[in-house]
Amino acid sequence: MEPIKILDALACPLPLANVDTDQLIPARFMKEPRSVGYGQFLLHDLRHDASGRPVEGFILNRPQADQAKVLVARRNFGGGSSREAAVYALVDYGFRCVIAPSFGDIFASNAVNNGLLPATVSEEDAEALLTALSDTPGPLRVDLEAQRIEAGELSVAFSIAPTWRTKLLNGWDDIDMTRQHAERIRRFAADYAERRPWLDTTPPEVISRG
Amino acid sequence: MPTTLFDKVWDAHEILRGESGQSLLWIDRHFVHEGSFHAFNKLRERSLSVARPDLTFGIADHYVPTLTRRLDAIGDAKVRGMIEQLEGNTHEHGITLFGLDDPRQGIVHVLGPEQGLTQPGLLMVCGDSHTSTHGAFGSIAFGIGASEVAHVLATQTLWQSRPKRMRLSVEGELPPGIGAKDIALTWIARLGADGARGYAIEYAGSAIRGLSMEARLTLCNLSIEGGARCGMVAPDETTFAYLRSRPFAPRGERWEQALAYWKTLQSDADARFDSEVTLDAAEIAPTVTWGVSPEEALPIDGQVPDPAQVQDAARARQVRDSLDYMGLAPGQKLTDIVIDRIFIGSCTNARLEDLRAAAAVLRGRRSQVPGIVSPGSTQVKRQAEAEGLDVVFREAGLEWRESGCSMCVGMNGDLVAAGERCASTTNRNFKGRQGPGARTHLMSPVMVAAAAVAGRLADVREL
Ligand code: SF4
Numbered sequence: 001m002e003p004i005k006i007l008d009a010l011a012c013p014l015p016l017a018n019v020d021t022d023q024l025i026p027a028r029f030m031k032e033p034r035s036v037g038y039g040q041f042l043l044h045d046l047r048h049d050a051s052g053r054p055v056e057g058f059i060l061n062r063p064q065a066d067q068a069k070v071l072v073a074r075r076n077f078g079g080g081s082s083r084e085a086a087v088y089a090l091v092d093y094g095f096r097c098v099i100a101p102s103f104g105d106i107f108a109s110n111a112v113n114n115g116l117l118p119a120t121v122s123e124e125d126a127e128a129l130l131t132a133l134s135d136t137p138g139p140l141r142v143d144l145e146a147q148r149i150e151a152g153e154l155s156v157a158f159s160i161a162p163t164w165r166t167k168l169l170n171g172w173d174d175i176d177m178t179r180q181h182a183e184r185i186r187r188f189a190a191d192y193a194e195r196r197p198w199l200d201t202t203p204p205e206v207i208s209r210g
Numbered sequence: 211m212p213t214t215l216f217d218k219v220w221d222a223h224e225i226l227r228g229e230s231g232q233s234l235l236w237i238d239r240h241f242v243h244e245g246s247f248h249a250f251n252k253l254r255e256r257s258l259s260v261a262r263p264d265l266t267f268g269i270a271d272h273y274v275p276t277l278t279r280r281l282d283a284i285g286d287a288k289v290r291g292m293i294e295q296l297e298g299n300t301h302e303h304g305i306t307l308f309g310l311d312d313p314r315q316g317i318v319h320v321l322g323p324e325q326g327l328t329q330p331g332l333l334m335v336c337g338d339s340h341t342s343t344h345g346a347f348g349s350i351a352f353g354i355g356a357s358e359v360a361h362v363l364a365t366q367t368l369w370q371s372r373p374k375r376m377r378l379s380v381e382g383e384l385p386p387g388i389g390a391k392d393i394a395l396t397w398i399a400r401l402g403a404d405g406a407r408g409y410a411i412e413y414a415g416s417a418i419r420g421l422s423m424e425a426r427l428t429l430c431n432l433s434i435e436g437g438a439r440c441g442m443v444a445p446d447e448t449t450f451a452y453l454r455s456r457p458f459a460p461r462g463e464r465w466e467q468a469l470a471y472w473k474t475l476q477s478d479a480d481a482r483f484d485s486e487v488t489l490d491a492a493e494i495a496p497t498v499t500w501g502v503s504p505e506e507a508l509p510i511d512g513q514v515p516d517p518a519q520v521q522d523a524a525r526a527r528q529v530r531d532s533l534d535y536m537g538l539a540p541g542q543k544l545t546d547i548v549i550d551r552i553f554i555g556s557c558t559n560a561r562l563e564d565l566r567a568a569a570a571v572l573r574g575r576r577s578q579v580p581g582i583v584s585p586g587s588t589q590v591k592r593q594a595e596a597e598g599l600d601v602v603f604r605e606a607g608l609e610w611r612e613s614g615c616s617m618c619v620g621m622n623g624d625l626v627a628a629g630e631r632c633a634s635t636t637n638r639n640f641k642g643r644q645g646p647g648a649r650t651h652l653m654s655p656v657m658v659a660a661a662a663v664a665g666r667l668a669d670v671r672e673l
C-alpha cells in the first residue's frame with residue numbers, strides 16, 4: 001500500500017450527513033470484478049438521474065472533481081453495510097482521504113486497509129471546511145504526521161487512532177504484520193482447543209442433499 | 211476486578227496486544243457468502259491458503275433467487291456467477307458450504323443459530339454488518355470488510371481495538387404487540403444512527419430476559435443500525451434450551467463442559483460500563499421509520515416532522531431531504547401514509563416466530579397490496595409450511611417464496627420499483643436500499659401485516 005504523509009490536493013465538499021455505504025456504491029454494482037474500476041460506481045445514484053444522465057451541479061460532476069483526492073462530508077459517513085466496495089469506489093475514483101465528524105466503524109477500518117485516510121474533525125470544523133470550499137473543488141492540505149488540515153486561512157486538527165496512523169504512514173499491511181506472530185498464534189490455538197473441547201466443528205451426521 | 215461479559219469473552223480470545231494497544235484476536239467462527247469473492251481473490255493474489263477451513267463456513271444467501279432453487283434457472287448470468295464463484299472458492303479451500311440447494315440453506319444470521327454454530331462465548335465474524343445478530347447468544351460477533359475477511363481466512367485471527375462498553379437496559383414488561391424491533395427502533399431514534407459508535411452493547415434488564423431467543427436475535431441484529439460494534443445478551447436458560455440438540459451444538463459430556471463454561475458468561479454485579487442507557491418497556495410503542503435512516507423512526511400514532519419546526523439548521527436540512535426522497539408532506543400523520551407493497555423477510559425478522567406473528571394478524575384477512583414473504587431459512591420455510599402459515603400468507607394474497615436476502619438488498623433482483631413505498635420487516639431504509647428510488651418503511655412483522663391489511667401504515671393494536 002502507498003504510504004500517506006502529506007496530501008496537497010483538491011478537496012470536494014459533500015455537505016451531506018449519513019452518507020451510507022449503500023449510497024457510496026449501490027448493491028447492484030457489487031457483482032463486478034474490481035478490475036473494471038469501481039470509481040465509476042461512486043455515489044452513482046446521486047451523480048446520475050433516473051435515466052442515467054449526470055445530475056448537473058452535483059459535486060462529482062463539476063470540472064476538476066475527477067482530480068480531487070480529498071472528500072469533506074458531514075456526520076456518520078460510511079455507516080451501514082460492511083461492503084468494502086464502498087472504499088474501492090472512493091479509492092478507484094482517486095480519493096486518498098475523507099474528512100468528516102464521524103465514520104461508520106467498519107467503513108473506517110476498511111478505509112485504512114486500502115490506504116484511504118478517515119480523518120475525524122469536530123462538527124464545527126467540518127462546517128468551516130465545507131464553507132471554505134463553498135460548493136466547488138478547492139485546494140487543501142492534509143498532514144497526517146501533524147494531524148492537521150489546512151485550507152487557505154483555515155487550519156484545523158483531526159484525530160485518527162494511533163495504530164491506523166502508523167499503518168497509513170508506513171503503508172503497512174495487516175497480513176504481513178500478523179504472520180510475524182505465527183508461533184504465538186499456533187501456541188494459543190493449541191491451548192485454546194484443549195481448554196474448549198466442545199468447539200470441535202466436525203460436521204454432524206450427514207444430511208442428505210435435497 | 212469486576213468484569214463485563216464483553217471483556218470476559220474478549221480476554222479469552224486475546225492472543226497478544228500490539229504496541230499501539232490493538233489486540234490480535236482468535237476467531238472461532240467465520241462465515242463467508244457470495245460477496246466474499248474479493249477476499250478470496252486477495253488470497254489468490256498472494257498465494258495464501260485458508261488457515262482453518264474447519265472454522266469457516268460458506269453460505270449462499272445474498273444473491274440466491276427466491277422463486278427457484280435451481281442454479282441453471284437463474285436468468286442473470288452475473289447473479290448466477292456470484293453463486294458459482296462461492297461454490298468454487300469454498301470447494302477449492304475445503305470449506306463447508308450451505309449452498310443454494312442445501313436443505314439447511316438460509317440467511318447467514320438465521321442459519322448460524324439454527325444449526326447451533328452460534329454459541330455463547332465465541333468470537334464470530336463475517337463480511338456482513340449484521341453479524342452483530344449472533345451476539346444474542348452471548349458471543350462477540352461483528353461484521354468486517356473484505357481485507358479483514360482475507361486476513362481471517364489467512365490467519366484465523368483479526369486485529370481489533372477494544373471498544374467501550376455500553377449497557378442498554380430495558381426494564382419492565384413490554385405491552386402486547388410490542389417486540390424487539392420496536393425496542394431497537396426506539397433506542398436508535400433516541401441515540402441516533404451513530405449513537406453507539408465505538409461501543410459494544412450489552413442488552414440487559416427484565417424485559418430483555420423475558421425475550422425469546424428469536425427476539426434477542428432481532429435486537430442484536432439491529433445493534434449495527436445504531437452504529438455499535440456489536441450487541442450481546444448474557445446466555446441463560448432460554449439460550450441453553452434453544453441450543454440443546456442443534457446439529458452443531460456439543461453433545462453428551464461436551465455439552466456439560468460447555469454448559470458449565472457458558473454459565474460463567476455474565477457481567478459481574480458491580481462491573482462498570484462506559485455508558486448506561488435505560489428504557490422503560492411500558493413506554494415503547496409500535497415504531498415505524500418515516501425517513502432514510504433507521505434513526506428517523508417514530509411511534510405509529512405520531513406525525514412526520516416538519517422541518518420548519520426543527521431548530522437546528524443541519525437537522526432541518528436532513529429532515530427536508532428525507533421527506534423529499536420519501537415523498538411525504540411535513541406534519542403528515544404516519545397512519546395516513548399509503549403503501550404500495552410489503553416485504554416480510556431478512557435476517558432481522560424472518561424467523562419462525564416472526565412469521566407466526568405476521569400470520570396471526572393476516573389470518574382470514576386480505577392484503578390490500580402485493581407483497582413477498584421470504585422465510586429466513588429453508589428450514590424455517592419447512593416448519594412454517596408444516597404449521598400451515600404458507601396457506602395463511604397465500605390466502606391473504608401474498609407470495610410465499612424461498613429463503614434468501616431477497617428484497618432486503620435486492621441483489622438477486624427482488625426489487626421495489628422506483629417511487630414505490632414498501633412496508634418492510636428489514637433493517638435499512640437507506641435511499642435506494644431496496645432498489646433505485648425505492649421508499650422503505652421499517653417496522654415489525656405484525657406492523658407490516660397490519661399495514662398490508664390497511665393498505666397504509668397502521669397501528670396493529672387497533673386491528
Ligand atoms: S437479509 Fe439483508 S441485512 Fe441480512 S444479511 Fe441479507 S442483505 Fe444483509
